[in-house]
Amino acid sequence: MTHKDLETQLLYLIRALKNEGLIAMQFASNSTQKNFVQSDADTVVVMSGGVLRSKKFIEDIVKQSGGKVMAFYENEIWANSDCQYISVHISKAKF
Numbered sequence: 001m002t003h004k005d006l007e008t009q010l011l012y013l014i015r016a017l018k019n020e021g022l023i024a025m026q027f028a029s030n031s032t033q034k035n036f037v038q039s040d041a042d043t044v045v046v047m048s049g050g051v052l053r054s055k056k057f058i059e060d061i062v063k064q065s066g067g068k069v070m071a072f073y074e075n076e077i078w079a080n081s082d083c084q085y086i087s088v089h090i091s092k093a094k095f
Contacts, residue, residue, distance in 0.1 A: 001051070003061070010065040014092055022070070023090040028052050031077045031084040058088055068093045 001009070013023055030036040030052050059069045067090045075085040 003051075003053075003057075007061050007065060010062060010067065010090070014062075014065050014067040014090065017092050019092060021091065023067070024087060025090065026075070026085050026087045027058060028083055029054060029086045030082050032082045052083060055086065055088075058086075062088075062090050063093070066093055067091065 010023075017023065028051070034054060036052060036054055055072050058072075062069050070089040070091050073087040073089075075087055077084040
């Protein structure tokens with residue numbers, strides 16, 4: 001999914017949440033370069049699920065979409081790779 005598509009999806013998901021609702025999502029990140037964000041300009045990379053995003057990137061895109069990151073959970077690191085799965089819990093931002 002492109003960065004723009006992810007932002008659009010989050011915008012509508014967060015808007016649809018009840019005030020006490022929670023979104024759980026998983027994304028791929030770089031385990032050695034914590035602030036690394038991969039370009040989503042290459043269609044082949046996007047279609048194969050190869051876009052890596054940092055926690056900071058996810059936090060920013062969630063905030064822009066009207067949400068708040070409640071917690072990150074670092075999951076498995078892919079064997080023979082610097083990639084890892086990170087789970088995130090998102091709620092509506094309280095204004």
